[in-house]
Amino acid sequence: xxxxxxxxxxxxxxxxxxxxxxxxxxxxxxxxxxxxxxxxxxxxxxxxxxxxxxxxxxxxxxxxxxxxxxxxxxxxxxxxxxxxxxxxxxxxxxxxxx
Amino acid sequence: xxxxxxxxxxxxxxxxxxxxxxxxxxxxxxxxxxxxxxxxxxxxxxxxxxxxxxxxxxxxxxxxxxxxxxxxxxxxxxxxxxxxxxxxxxxxxxxxxxxxxxxxxxxxxxxxxxxxxxxxxxxxxxxxxxxxxxxxxxxxxxxxxxxxxxxxxxxxxxxxxxxxxxxxxxxxxxxxxxxxxxxxxxxxxxxxxxxxxxxxxxxxxxxxxxxxxxxxxxxxxxxxxxxxxxxxxxxxxxxxxxxxxxxxxxxxxxxxxxxxxxxxxxxxxxxxxxxxxxxxxxxxxxxxxxxxxxxxxxxxxxxxxxxxxxxxxxxxxxxxxxxxxxxxxxxxxxxxxxxxxxxxxxxxxxxxxxxxxxxxxxxxxxxxxxxxxxxxxxxxxxxxxxxxxxxxxxxxxxxxxxxxxxxxxxxxxxxxxxxxxxxxxxxxxxxxxx
Numbered sequence: 450x451x452x453x454x455x456x457x458x459x460x461x462x463x464x465x466x467x468x469x470x471x472x473x474x475x476x477x478x479x480x481x482x483x484x485x486x487x488x489x490x491x492x493x494x495x496x497x498x499x500x501x502x503x504x505x506x507x508x509x510x511x512x513x514x515x516x517x518x519x520x521x522x523x524x525x526x527x528x529x530x531x532x533x534x535x536x537x538x539x540x541x542x543x544x545x546x547x
Numbered sequence: 548x549x550x551x552x553x554x555x556x557x558x559x560x561x562x563x564x565x566x567x568x569x570x571x572x573x574x575x576x577x578x579x580x581x582x583x584x585x586x587x588x589x590x591x592x593x594x595x596x597x598x599x600x601x602x603x604x605x606x607x608x609x610x611x612x613x614x615x616x617x618x619x620x621x622x623x624x625x626x627x628x629x630x631x632x633x634x635x636x637x638x639x640x641x642x643x644x645x646x647x648x649x650x651x652x653x654x655x656x657x658x659x660x661x662x663x664x665x666x667x668x669x670x671x672x673x674x675x676x677x678x679x680x681x682x683x684x685x686x687x688x689x690x691x692x693x694x695x696x697x698x699x700x701x702x703x704x705x706x707x708x709x710x711x712x713x714x715x716x717x718x719x720x721x722x723x724x725x726x727x728x729x730x731x732x733x734x735x736x737x738x739x740x741x742x743x744x745x746x747x748x749x750x751x752x753x754x755x756x757x758x759x760x761x762x763x764x765x766x767x768x769x770x771x772x773x774x775x776x777x778x779x780x781x782x783x784x785x786x787x788x789x790x791x792x793x794x795x796x797x798x799x800x801x802x803x804x805x806x807x808x809x810x811x812x813x814x815x816x817x818x819x820x821x822x823x824x825x826x827x828x829x830x831x832x833x834x835x836x837x838x839x840x841x842x843x844x845x846x847x848x849x850x851x852x853x854x855x856x857x858x859x860x861x862x863x864x865x866x867x868x869x870x871x872x873x874x875x876x877x878x879x880x881x882x883x884x885x886x887x888x889x890x891x892x893x894x895x896x897x898x899x900x901x902x903x904x905x906x907x908x909x910x911x912x913x914x915x916x917x918x919x920x921x922x923x924x925x926x927x928x929x930x931x932x933x934x935x936x937x938x939x940x941x942x943x944x945x946x947x948x949x950x951x952x953x954x955x956x957x958x959x960x961x962x963x964x965x966x967x968x969x970x971x972x973x974x975x976x977x978x979x980x981x
Contacts, residue, residue, distance in 0.1 A: 457798035461878035464871060488587065503882055504798040507574030511582070526796075530883020532867050 450480045452541050453494070454524075455487045455512070456502030465524075468534025478542070487512065497545050498522070500537070503529050520544050574797060581802045584649060585702055590805040592642035592701075593812065597924070599637050600819075603630020604835075604921035607823055608935055624823055631819035632690040635697035639665045642701040650709035653730075660708055660738055661701040664745035668700060668752070669693065670759045688761050691816035695769045696761050704741045711737035769813060776810040779908050782832050785810075786841065786900035793896065796887040807834055818920035828920040831911045836919040839936045842903025843929035843945055845872035847952035848880055851960050858967035861960075873928045884963065891963050895956045902955065903948045910944050917941075 452469070456462040462484040473480050485493045487505050490512065499521045501509055506523040513521045522544050528536050580586060603626065609615060610623035640658045647657025669688050674681050687693070711717065717736045720729035748760055757763040785803050792799035814830035821828050849872035852865030864883040871879065886892045910916035916937055923932045929949065933941030 456878075457801045461871065461876050464876075464879070488591070502878070503796060503887070504878065506796065507578045508582075511578070526882040526885055526887060530864060530879050530881070530885055532879055532883075 450478075450545070451496045452480060452482045452498055452500060452538075453490070453496040454482065454484045454500045454502065455490050455508075456484070456505055457486060462502050465529065465532055465534060465537065468532050469538045470534075472535035472538045478538075480538075480542075490516070494519070498541050500524050500541055520547075573795060577792065577797055577802055581805075584646070584706075586805045588642055588646045588649065588702060589698065589808055590801065591645050592638065593804075593808050595641040595645060596634070596637045597922075599630050600634065600816075600922045601924055603627045603819065603823075604923065606630070607819060607921050611822070624825075627819070628823040631816055631823055632686050634691060634816045634819075635665075635689050635693040636662070638694060639697045639701045642698060643705045646702060646705040647709065650705070650713070652705075652709050652712055653734075656734055656738075657705045657708060660741055661704050663742055664704040665697055665700045667742065667745040668696065668749050668760045670761065690820050691813045692765060692769075693761055694813050694816065696764050699764065700745070704745065707744065708737050708741045711740055716740075772810060773814060777814060777830075777832060779832055779905075781810060782837060782908075783901050783904060786837075786904055787897050790897040790900055793881055793886065794888065794893055807837065811837060815920070815922070818918060819922070822920045828918040831918050832908065833919065835922050835936065836907070836911075837904060838925055839919060839923050839932050839941070840904055840907035840944065840948070841900050842906075842948040842952055844899045844903070844952055845875050845877045845880070846929065847899075847949050848872070848877075848956055848960075851953055851956050852880070852884075855957070856960060856964040856967075858964050858971060860967055860971075861964055874926050875928075889963070891959055891966075892956075895952075895959050899952045899955055902951060906948055906951065907944050910940070915940055916944055 454462045454466060466482045466484045469482050473482070483493055483496075487501070487508050490499065494516065496519060499512060499516065499519050501512065501521065501523045503524055503526045509521060509523055522540065524537055525540075527533075528540075581590075606623045607627040610620045610627060615623070639661050643657045643661030644654035647654045666684070669684055671682055672685055674683055688696075712733070717733045720732050724732075752758065752760045752763060755763070757766070785807055789799035789803040792802055811832065811834040815833035815835040818828035818830055818833055818835070845868070849865055849868040852861050853869055854865075856862055856865065861884065864880060867883070868877075868879045881887055884892065886896050907916060911918065917940060919936045919941075921936055923936045925932070927935065929945040930942035933943075933945035935941075937944070
């Protein structure tokens with residue numbers, strides 16, 4: 450299973466990726482998680498879900514249009530700010546299994 | 548907690564309709580600008596030249612130290628000259644490669660075509676070296692003075708090339724020709740159309756009084772932009788807009804960086820060239836200066852959160868943010884406090900960069916802060932970056948900025964902190980009564 454996070458430069462998102470990987474490890478979930486700038490999304494596909502950082506939420510329509518085969522969700526602002534990796538991971542998994 | 552700031556009746560209604568109706572349109576407009584291919588290629592292309600300009604800058608700084616022996620200084624200065632005086636070459640290659648990649652073409656072919664086009668429109672002069680006559684390009688036009696031409700040529704030649712390639716206006720090879728070989732032939736027609744266009748530009752401008760496109764662009768675009776746009780006021784305005792966009796949840800600097808480049812990059816490289824040649828830089832406001840002296844805002848705010856705020860939630864954000872903030876990463880605070888849509892923090896957030904740049908500018912004007920002419924990575928924290936860019940005075944200015952930013956945030960953050968504490972108390976007492 451693979452989760453791809455996209456933000457403006459891929460920098461702060463990679464902090465969140467760390468937290469998500471820790472959460473996945475403690476729950477024994479086998480998942481690969483990557484962060485990248487929105488502009489480079491195409492080279493990080495295929496994936497199971499695309500998560501957008503809140504600062505690029507306005508790109509959601511664009512991304513959904515360009516990659517209709519993947520589910521796209523925007524990370525909640527508070528979860529992002531608090532670097533709540535476990536919750537972001539749960540939301541992503543729930544969206545994949547839907 | 549950001550939503551309850553507007554709680555009650557009309558205010559909340561107005562806020563909701565603003566969030567639902569105005570904001571998406573605003574965001575779309577801004578994203579149209581920042582997603583525009585030329586704007587995004589310029590922003591990413593300038594980032595791509597960083598390895599060269601950073602190394603060149605460090606050679607410049609090292610070479611400028613008084614205790615460095617002459618035998619080491621000479622090669623260091625050569626290094627920084629090659630990195631700064633040929634900046635336009637690197638810009639042409641970077642922009643063309645990124646543009647080509649975005650439009651689905653081979654980036655190396657694109658870089659070559661753009662570079663060849665640039666050299667076609669750049670005048671070759673004949674110099675006398677001793678007895679010999681030497682044909683050469685003047686380094687002047689390959690550095691900051693030619694940067695606008697380089698950008699324009701790079702963007703438009705590759706756009707043209709990609710249009711021709713994507714419309715398949717090209718030599719079609721029979722299917723029996725192996726693909727890699729056919730690909731080379733396919734580039735011939737579009738490539739020659741582009742290069743012939745460059746030759747035409749060369750001819751057209753040679754018929755005018757300007758003689759070449761460089762003189763024309765320099766006189767009618769670069770100079771006016773530098774003198775009109777490149778003032779302290781436009782710098783302050785850009786700083787303000789970048790943070791204001793953050794209020795709307797949009798990564799501001801990705802939007803403003805390409806404008807910043809257009810207005811302030813040539814001055815920065817001009818400074819670097821002059822210093823590498825042993826002269827004195829002349830442009831105090833340039834992109835390197837703005838990068839270093841935007842102020843240690845992230846660090847200052849993280850310290851306020853961690854050491855002054857009493858709410859456990861804000862303290863936690865401070866803990867999360869303190870280390871990344873050293874490297875200027877602010878997202879946890881932007882979304883965690885949150886600063887986005889939070890009217891309490893609007894004033895210090897938009898003013899901290901403005902005030903910081905103003906402080907540094909005044910320090911330059913009174914002759915305290917030397918003019919910045921080296922590119923310091925924004926990953927290097929203050930006050931080290933200030934020290935590298937402008938000596939101990941640079942470090943002092945950054946420390947002053949830090950204190951001023953803390954003072955600027957303090958009254959506003961105290962209010963946010965109090966709101967948070969009240970809420971915690973309320974939630975706590977509710978739990979007890981239940």
